[in-house]
Amino acid sequence: xxxxxxxxxxxxxxxxxxxxxxxxxxxxxxxxxxxxxxxxxxxxxxxxxxxxxxxxxxxxxxxxxxxxxxxxxxxxxxxxxxxxxxxxxxxxxxxxxxxxxxxxxxxxxxxxxxxxxxxxxxxxxxxxxxxxxxxxxxxxxxxxxxxxxxxxxxxxxxxxxxxxxxxxxxxxxxxxxxxxxxxxxxxxxxxxxxxxxxxxxxxxxxxxxxxxxxxxxxxxxxxxxxxxxxxxxxxxxxxxxxxxxxxxxxxxxxxxx
Amino acid sequence: xxxxxxxxxxxxxxxxxxxxxxxxxxxxxxxxxxxxxxxxxxxxxxxxxxxxxxxxxxxxxxxxxxxxxxxxxxxxxxxxxxxxxxxxxxxxxxxxxxxxxxxxxxxxxxxxxxxxxxxxxxxxxxxxxxxxxxxxxxxxxxxxxxxxxxxxxxxxxxxxxxxxxxxxxxxxxxxxxxxxxxxxxxxxxxxxxxxxxxxxxxxxxxxxxxxxxxxxxxxxxxxxxxxxxxxxxxxxxxxxxxxxxxxxxxxxxxxxxxx
Amino acid sequence: xxxxxxxxxxxxxxxxxxxxxxxxxxxxxxxxxxxxxxxxxxxxxxxxxxxxxxxxxxxxxxxxxxxxxxxxxxxxxxxxxxxxxxxxxxxxxxxxxxxxxxxxxxxxxxxxxxxxxxxxxxxxxxxxxxxxxxxxxxxxxxxxxxxxxxxxxxxxxxxxxxxxxxxxxxxxxxxxxxxxxxxxxxxxxxxxxxxxxxxxxxxxxxxxxxxxxxxxxxxxxxxxxxxxxxxxxx
Numbered sequence: 001x002x003x004x005x006x007x008x009x010x011x012x013x014x015x016x017x018x019x020x021x022x023x024x025x026x027x028x029x030x031x032x033x034x035x036x037x038x039x040x041x042x043x044x045x046x047x048x049x050x051x052x053x054x055x056x057x058x059x060x061x062x063x064x065x066x067x068x069x070x071x072x073x074x075x076x077x078x079x080x081x082x083x084x085x086x087x088x089x090x091x092x093x094x095x096x097x098x099x100x101x102x103x104x105x106x107x108x109x110x111x112x113x114x115x116x117x118x119x120x121x122x123x124x125x126x127x128x129x130x131x132x133x134x135x136x137x138x139x140x141x142x143x144x145x146x147x148x149x150x151x152x153x154x155x156x157x158x159x160x161x162x163x164x165x166x167x168x169x170x171x172x173x174x175x176x177x178x179x180x181x182x183x184x185x186x187x188x189x190x191x192x193x194x195x196x197x198x199x200x201x202x203x204x205x206x207x208x209x210x211x212x213x214x215x216x217x218x219x220x221x222x223x224x225x226x227x228x229x230x231x232x233x234x235x236x237x238x239x240x241x242x243x244x245x246x247x248x249x250x251x252x253x254x255x256x257x
Numbered sequence: 258x259x260x261x262x263x264x265x266x267x268x269x270x271x272x273x274x275x276x277x278x279x280x281x282x283x284x285x286x287x288x289x290x291x292x293x294x295x296x297x298x299x300x301x302x303x304x305x306x307x308x309x310x311x312x313x314x315x316x317x318x319x320x321x322x323x324x325x326x327x328x329x330x331x332x333x334x335x336x337x338x339x340x341x342x343x344x345x346x347x348x349x350x351x352x353x354x355x356x357x358x359x360x361x362x363x364x365x366x367x368x369x370x371x372x373x374x375x376x377x378x379x380x381x382x383x384x385x386x387x388x389x390x391x392x393x394x395x396x397x398x399x400x401x402x403x404x405x406x407x408x409x410x411x412x413x414x415x416x417x418x419x420x421x422x423x424x425x426x427x428x429x430x431x432x433x434x435x436x437x438x439x440x441x442x443x444x445x446x447x448x449x450x451x452x453x454x455x456x457x458x459x460x461x462x463x464x465x466x467x468x469x470x471x472x473x474x475x476x477x478x479x480x481x482x483x484x485x486x487x488x489x490x491x492x493x494x495x496x497x498x499x500x501x502x503x504x505x506x507x508x509x510x511x512x513x514x515x516x
Numbered sequence: 517x518x519x520x521x522x523x524x525x526x527x528x529x530x531x532x533x534x535x536x537x538x539x540x541x542x543x544x545x546x547x548x549x550x551x552x553x554x555x556x557x558x559x560x561x562x563x564x565x566x567x568x569x570x571x572x573x574x575x576x577x578x579x580x581x582x583x584x585x586x587x588x589x590x591x592x593x594x595x596x597x598x599x600x601x602x603x604x605x606x607x608x609x610x611x612x613x614x615x616x617x618x619x620x621x622x623x624x625x626x627x628x629x630x631x632x633x634x635x636x637x638x639x640x641x642x643x644x645x646x647x648x649x650x651x652x653x654x655x656x657x658x659x660x661x662x663x664x665x666x667x668x669x670x671x672x673x674x675x676x677x678x679x680x681x682x683x684x685x686x687x688x689x690x691x692x693x694x695x696x697x698x699x700x701x702x703x704x705x706x707x708x709x710x711x712x713x714x715x716x717x718x719x720x721x722x723x724x725x726x727x728x729x730x731x732x733x734x735x736x737x738x739x740x741x742x743x744x745x746x747x748x749x750x
Binding site: 139140143160161163164165167168210213214216217218219220221222223224 | 565568570590593594597598600602605606608610611622623650651652666667670
């Protein structure tokens with residue numbers, strides 16, 4: 001049940017007004033948005049309409065191509081249908097009349113349909129917000145933002161290293177897989193998992209050895225536990241404006257409706 | 258099994274977040290205390306490894322494919338708390354780099370794949386390792402365990418035995434390590450999927466009677482792939498560099514102590 | 517005596533029992549460029565890690581008249597820098613700036629000083645415009661130069677290069693050789709690239725299976741075909 005992966009660093013180098021915001025302010029606002037949006041208990045057109053307006057505004061100022069968001073949402077849509085698609089036909093209040101009878105015992109209920117719609121809309125809005133967050137800042141700046149928001153430095157350092165070596169080790173894995181394919185591995189049968197096991201085993205050994213060499217390289221340059229020079233980015237007036245207006249709007253409407 | 262935002266109710270996400278944050282805090286404190294400096298490159302790069310390993314899909318049935326989870330593997334190779342940290346980092350990076358899994362569901366995803374699949378699987382693994390020799394003692398398979406071996410000797414047997422290939426057909430020679438790994442890793446994936454289904458059902462997102470059998474059914478198949486891969490990795494690492502994994506020395510000594 | 521490195525009876529075994537170096541002794545004078553040559557697995561890279569105490573050797577390593585011990589290791593390590601073979605191992609930060617700043621930051625310099633040092637290093641090694649790039653997006657030759665920059669910024673007294681020309685195309689090789697010459701000072705080059713040795717080194721130490729087989733003037737050693745053949749270098 002994976003929602004698909006894509007290269008999100010594609011658009012992090014753009015220079016839109018949203019890109020220029022301090023990562024901290026984007027983290028605070030968009031995570032608040034996701035928390036508030038994903039916990040809406042019942043379908044409310046007014047509330048979702050207001051949230052859609054907010055997110056659309058942020059999206060328009062972000063310069064991200066609409067097509068990319070739609071592509072990612074279509075994968076999510078598929079997932080919503082698989083996971084929640086049965087609900088409209090099953091979930092109903094005791095004694096509730098069916099909206100429609102599809103065939104025989106399969107009936108469509110209003111209660112279930114509303115639950116499904118609610119999930120569908122809140123998932124799409126939340127996922128779009130998350131996409132906007134990670135597409136409008138380079139990953140390392142995002143992590144600096146999290147570090148300034150008091151996420152433990154140890155965790156941030158490890159995550160930065162993971163990010164640094166992600167592409168290096170993934171490349172290594174794909175090279176090994178290609179070598180296996182050239183020797184007849186097709187990946188068509190379950191027992192080919194054995195070949196994947198062997199590839200993964202050597203990949204672990206190589207990764208472990210690399211971590212030793214990286215550690216030596218760090219020690220050689222005087223490593224004592226400090227990983228990077230943190231340059232604190234101050235929040236500017238536009239950041240405070242963005243945080244203030246956004247939080248007021250998304251929290252205010254949630255409370256009012 | 259990566260749940261996006263909005264699928265699971267706020268209460269469940271909050272509860273799972275609280276639990277995983279508590280375990281995470283313990284793991285971070287421990288990592289800080291023991292070998293703090295060396296830990297950073299080791300955990301960072303093995304997290305990248307788990308990430309890469311998850312990209313190697315394997316086919317299951319009817320055109321669908323499952324991918325490796327690696328939770329139990331991380332626990333066995335790095336120890337339970339470090340393994341938990343690595344899984345948490347993998348899941349966080351997947352969320353923040355690829356929007357794979359939600360940010361409010363981060364606690365829930367780490368709960369399922371780090372705590373249940375990882376630590377839960379590890380408990381099963383240690384339990385099997387302790388119990389299997391007892392069950393089969395005196396049976397046709399138990400000869401090896403009757404002899405008084407030193408841990409080093411068992412390790413030698415395993416190293417020379419598996420050298421590069423998976424050997425589940427020879428449990429009496431390879432000891433109970435690989436069978437325990439296999440069963441526990443199947444179990445870890447299936448249990449995690451069961452929890453995932455439970456959370457979706459409790460949130461009212463999907464009816465329990467449909468989501469539970471579907472998730473558990475599919476993951477019983479995916480679990481076979483998980484078991485094959487995990488066993489393969491463990492046997493290869495054990496054969497090539499047994500000294501890398503201090504946990505195993507302890508495990509085997511405990512096992513021998515049980516006999 | 518103006519030897520800046522003196523190694524006496526150095527031996528090293530890895531935890532798995534593999535004995536990488538056996539009773540190696542040599543002296544290196546200031547401002548010399550010395551090659552350590554030998555086939556794969558001869559112990560060359562291990563020797564470098566022993567010199568800066570990342571791996572603690574048996575025997576004695578004396579740098580600038582001070583014996584390498586757990587007490588002196590931090591001070592001495594700042595003065596002897598290693599450029600590792602694989603730049604992906606050396607460039608572990610998320611951008612070039614942080615990587616070049618890593619050494620100075622860890623040696624306790626203030627951020628204003630660090631910034632100045634990074635600017636100077638970038639200029640000296642002609643890396644302008646790469647500061648904010650992720651190492652993954654650089655060419656191999658660029659990565660090699662950045663790897664050198666990450667130790668140049670520490671202003672060390674001794675440079676050690678582990679296989680500096682491995683995997684480089686001819687132009688990259690020429691650039692790195694030029695850079696090694698330009699940096700000057702005391703340099704140790706671990707390699708089996710004999711052309712590079714002829715190019716930049718004056719003294720040669722030959723290692724084979726962890727044992728020092730020969731030592732001497734570059735022309736002398738490189739003309740001894742029998743020795744080179746025996747050590748897997750020809």
